Structures are given as C-alpha cells and as structure tokens.
Amino acid sequence: DIQMTQSPSSLSASVGDRVTITCRASQGIRNDLGWYQQKPGKAPKRLIYAASSLQSGVPSRFSGSGSGTEFTLTISSLQPEDFATYYCLQYNSCPLTFGGGTKVEIK
Amino acid sequence: EVQLVESGGGLVEPGGSLRLSCAASGFTFSNAWMSWVRQAPGKGLEWVGRIKSKTDGGTTDYAAPVKGRFTISRDDSNNTLYLQMNSLKTEDTAVYYCTTISNWGQGTLVTVSA
Numbered sequence: 293d294i295q296m297t298q299s300p301s302s303l304s305a306s307v308g309d310r311v312t313i314t315c316r317a318s319q320g321i322r323n324d325l326g327w328y329q330q331k332p333g334k335a336p337k338r339l340i341y342a343a344s345s346l347q348s349g350v351p352s353r354f355s356g357s358g359s360g361t362e363f364t365l366t367i368s369s370l371q372p373e374d375f376a377t378y379y380c381l382q383y384n385s386c387p388l389t390f391g392g393g394t395k396v397e398i399k
Numbered sequence: 400e401v402q403l404v405e406s407g408g409g410l411v412e413p414g415g416s417l418r419l420s421c422a423a424s425g426f427t428f429s430n431a432w433m434s435w436v437r438q439a440p441g442k443g444l445e446w447v448g449r450i451k452s453k454t455d456g457g458t459t460d461y462a463a464p465v466k467g468r469f470t471i472s473r474d475d476s477n478n479t480l481y482l483q484m485n486s487l488k489t490e491d492t493a494v495y496y497c498t499t500i501s502n503w504g505q506g507t508l509v510t511v512s513a
C-alpha cells in the first residue's frame with residue numbers, strides 16, 4: 293500500500309498569509325493526486341486534481357505542484373473562508389490512500 | 400448539476416448488517432468509477448472501496464479493514480450505488496460518503512453500538 297505522509301498536521305495563520313501544505317508518497321504516484329478542503333460537518337470538496345490542475349470554480353489563490361513522491365498545496369493569500377482541514381488523496385493504485393490531514397486555524 | 404445522495408445509515412448492533420444507497424444524478428453514472436469513503440468521528444478520511452464501470456470490467460476493490468465484510472454494487476439502470484455492510488464492528492462507526500472522487504454526497508452516519 294502507498295502511504296501518504298502529510299505535514300504539518302495543523303498550522304495557525306493569519307488572513308493574507310501564504311500557506312503551504314506538503315504530502316509525501318511512500319512510492320512514486322506520477323501526478324495521480326488530489327487535494328481536498330473539508331469544513332466541519334460538511335463533505336470534502338476537491339480543490340486540485342492531477343497534482344496541479346485547479347478544479348472548476350475554485351479560487352486561483354489555491355495551487356498545487358509536484359510529481360512522483362513530493363506534492364504541495366499552496367494558498368497564496370489566506371482568506372477567512374479558507375480555515376478548514378485539508379487532505380491529499382493518491383489515486384494511482386488501490387487501496388486509495390489519504391494523507392492524515394492539515395487543520396488550518398486562525399492565528 | 401452532479402448530485403449524490405446517500406441514505407440507509409442508522410444505529411446497528413455489533414455483528415449486524417446495513418445497506419447504504421447512493422442515488423446519483425447529473426452525470427452519466429454508468430461510465431463512472433464510484434467509491435465509498437468514510438470518516439470516523441473526529442478522524443480523517445478513509446477510503447472504503449471502489450467499483451469500476453461495467454465497460455471497465457465492473458470489478459471491485461476494498462480496503463483491508465472491510466474486505467470480506469463489505470460489498471459494493473451498482474444498478475446502472477437506476478443510477479444507484481450500494482454498500483452492503485455485514486459483520487459490523489464498533490470501529491465501523493463513521494459518516495459514509497459516496498463519491499466519484501471529484502464529487503461527493505453529503506454523507507450518511509452509521510453508528511455501530513450495543
């Protein structure tokens with residue numbers, strides 16, 4: 293199974309800050325990775341697919357990069373509505389596996 | 400608009416069974432590979448299993464914790480996905496989501512408790 297190690301597990305940031313979240317795969321997954329945002333009590337929402345493609349309707353302050361084993365989600369200027377938990381998901385091979393999540397909190 | 404609506408959750412005793420349904424609309428369901436993902440209270444997301452489209456073989460894959468106990472099936476004529484859960488354990492307590500991986504339902508809560 294492919295393990296997805298996500299870091300940090302939590303972070304505190306202010307509105308306007310640049311935020312970076314990382315996922316590392318235990319083996320190469322090409323660019324078969326998505327990033328999701330989840331708010332309390334709600335279903336996850338996909339932000340990024342294929343490692344760097346922005347989902348339709350998602351603000352351009354979100355971006356993804358990486359390939360192989362190292363991936364990054366960047367929020368260029370954190371907005372109040374971005375405080376949430378973020379997950380990566382590899383879909384290169386079964387079982388699909390999620391990172392452990394990063395909770396982005398208000399500083 | 401893509402819609403995925405889960406139903407069938409509830410309270411069940413350990414060792415019991417439950418069947419979840421997911422009604423899909425707004426896309427060509429028969430062409431979609433569909434997954435179930437769960438989230439235990441206060442925990443992260445866990446992939447449960449997947450069924451491919453019939454044109455891609457219609458095969459299923461499962462996560463180790465549920466293999467042999469859970470079965471995913473689909474009814475393309477009614478645009479519905481199913482999750483049959485048998486021999487339920489307390490650790491199966493979670494919100495269960497139906498997903499194409501891009502689109503998600505709102506989830507249905509399954510509680511396994513005596």
